[in-house]
Amino acid sequence: MRSLVMIATLVRFLLLLWCLLVSATASAQAPQLVQVGDWHVYGADYDYDREPLVAGGAAIRVAPRAAPGEPWSSAATVAIPAAIKSGMRVTGYVWARSAQPAHIAVTIQGGGPRYDAVATATLSLVSEWKLYAISGIASADLPAESQSLTVQLGATSTIVSVGPAALQLGERDDPAVRRAFAGFRPSQIAQDVRFASDPGVVLAGVLRLPNRASAARSPVVVLLGGGGPARRGIYPLLEKRLLADGIATLSYDKRGIGRSTGSFVDTLELMEKDAIAAVAFLRAQPGVDGSRIALLGLSQGGVVGPAVAAGDPAIAAVVLLAAPVGEKHAPFLDGMRTRLGEMNLSNDSIATILPAAGRFMEAQRPGTAPATLAAARQSLIEAFTAAGIPPASASGFADFLKHPVLASMYQAAPGNVLPRVRAPVLALYGRADTVVPSTGNLDQARIALRANPDATVIEVPRMEHGFQSVALDALGKPNHVGPPISDPGVLDLVARWLRERLRP
Structure with a gap:
């Protein structure tokens, strides 16, 4: 009997000890x-x-x-x-x-x-x-x-x-x-920065530097947003990954957006000027290695980055994601063809509208006689109305095409710029992207970069325009969530590629 009591006591002791160990394990996290x-x-x-x-x-x-x-x-x-x-x-x-x-x-x-x-x-x-x-x-x-x-x-x-x-x-x-x-030592130092571009335009952003124990200068990636009023910090997961790899980042508010001064006019020409100003600013920073500056852009930013690199042979690397490629006018007209198809217009109607739209865009260039511009506008309206578009809507379409951003897109020739980039290039396209489809753009990018000895062009399965993470909803349907450039596979691919190209 006494031995049974001793055994029971021992069991209770062991159970108590186990609970204490479990509690200690939980509290020791x-x-x-x-x-x-x-x-x-x-x-x-x-x-x-x-x-x-x-x-x-x-x-x-x-x-x-x-x-x-x-x-x-x-x-x-x-x-x-x-x-x-x-x-x-x-x-x-x-x-x-x-x-x-x-x-x-x-x-x-x-x-x-x-x-x-x-x-x-x-x-x-x-x-x-x-x-x-x-x-x-x-x-x-x-x-x-x-x-x-x-x-x-x-x-x-x-x-x-x-x-x-x-x-x-x-x-x-x-x-x-x-x-x-x-004993906390942060792994990065974030600082607000401002730098001048055009007269009256001061761009505001954040420069994030790895908090190095040594005085070594860091490579840096300039992060360029897509079309629209992009602010700093739109790729937070990418920045976190790059900083963990010892690579600094610069992101900034577009002109006229956030804390950047000037007027927001989202033309490619102005965005290129601002990106050039960002590179010049970085080369003057004591913590940055000016010989190891890379440019990364999504969509519109993927057009701006190569344009800057084509004129600056000291750029160390270029990453473009979902960037339209084609000869002059082609990306604009291809995009317009897609939108007209989404309006359920016939192929014959689209074949009539697109040339009229091209003539109207050309007529908007400086120096065109007012009568020529008016005739081109009327021709476009007639092409729309012949396709069954009400006259008021057709006139609205024509007025919409007068926007300076669309005029800039029409004149863009990214397919002519890419062959002039001497820096290593990584170009990614999403197979599920309906904004800049991989079909066509993928092959054109490969052709444009065929003479570049360090150019990689990849189609990424499942990815849409923003290269976001893919999660399944309750019905098992894929849902793209998170900030742009947040898919783990894409993050890993981009970070590894940049790390290899930005080594000292």
Whole structure:
């Protein structure tokens, strides 16, 4: 009997020891630190600051909205990279302060449509730097990247500075987090930059440099957005990957957008001028190796990059994604042919409209007699109406084609530019892209680059125009999600290719 009691006691002891070990294992999970450059800010203007009084020595200073709105209308947010198990505690830590006392909401929660929250808290910020914490327990299994730590700033009327953060899964361990912050050295240094282009045009952006222990200068990639009012930071996952490989990045707001001055006129000629100004600015920076500058662009940016490199033999590499290729006028007319087909116009009607459109675009060039321009416009309207388009709509189409951006696209000749690029070139096209179809463009890119000894042209399966990650919805249908250039395979391909070409 006594031996049975001893055995039972031993079993209870072992069970208790096992529970303690499990608890210790959970609480021993190291906190993951989030550097300032990993915050994504939306809905408000912000600057990067050097802050010697906060861990890591850097912070983001977020300006209040012109008119305070809902708390979530502007925010600083960062995704939680790990999967979270049901019943697991999740704790977020963030360094913050405000110019004036402020109460702000902080959440750990998922995205739409449900916005399920693991934790919510209201922080009372003051002018001194403080480390704040928010903690909660997951009620269900949550996939990696599905939850974010978010500092909501839309309702505040004062400047809020946000420093580094930490994420911890398992039992909360404040001392371990403070020890981690005490030895924190961020892997990148983000700094706001401004550089001049045309008279009256100053471009604003962010230069991110690897935080090297040595004084070695870094190679850098200029990131060029597609058509439209592109802002800095549109390729966040690509920037993160390049910086991890020791490659700096520069992204900037297009002229007239965000904090860049001037008027937003999205012509290829002006975008090329601005990219040339970006390269000149980088060559004057002490932390940048001016002999190892690469250009990367998506869509319109994939036309701008090669044009800059064709005129600058010192460019080290060019990456173009979903970039239209063709001789002068061809990309514009090919795109117009696709759009007319989507309007269910007959092939005969399209064959009549396209030449009329070409004559009208040519007639818009400087020096054309007004009577010639008027006759070309009328001919185009008649071609549209003959295809069954109402006269008012036909006149609207003609007026739309007078836009300077379309005139710039019509004159573009990327197929004539690519043969003049002497730098290594990587050209990617998405098989599922309906904006710049791989059919035609893929072969034309190969032909244009056939004399380049280091040119690679690849068609990527499943990819659409933005080269985003592919996830299956509830019906098993592929859904493209995330920021542009976020597909893991594409990220790996681009990063490895650039790393090899930008070696010292």
